[in-house]
Amino acid sequence: xxxxxxxxxxxxxxxxxxxxxxxxxxxxxxxxxxxxxxxxxxxxxxxxxxxxxxxxxxxxxxxxxxxxxxxxxxxxxxxxxxxxxxxxxxxxxxxxxxxxxxxxxxxxxx
Numbered sequence: 001x002x003x004x005x006x007x008x009x010x011x012x013x014x015x016x017x018x019x020x021x022x023x024x025x026x027x028x029x030x031x032x033x034x035x036x037x038x039x040x041x042x043x044x045x046x047x048x049x050x051x052x053x054x055x056x057x058x059x060x061x062x063x064x065x066x067x068x069x070x071x072x073x074x075x076x077x078x079x080x081x082x083x084x085x086x087x088x089x090x091x092x093x094x095x096x097x098x099x100x101x102x103x104x105x106x107x108x109x110x
Contacts, residue, residue, distance in 0.1 A: 006037045016043040016090030020083060023051035031109070038109065043090045046105035050086070050098065054079045 027047025061072035089096035
């Protein structure tokens with residue numbers, strides 16, 4: 001699979017990485033634009049689910065004084081770690097599936 005191109009003319013590992021760059025936003029863009037490459041569609045959907053979910057949870061926690069803010073800060077740290085991990089794995093051409101989310105992404109990316 002190394003060197004495989006997408007319908008946009010990008011290498012699939014580069015497109016997979018780009019799915020995560022701006023979280024669920026770039027995931028959504030790549031999911032809507034890329035129709036053929038299953039690798040890119042998987043990473044785009046995983047990005048939408050992970051970072052979309054974290055965004056919603058972060059907004060809800062932000063409304064809860066003190067405890068919500070503390071948990072929100074920890075959630076932000078988790079998001080940064082996941083962001084880096086998922087970009088690296090996509091760039092390495094790895095079908096890295098997070099627990100639970102990876103299965104959903106695989107199901108909905110088809």
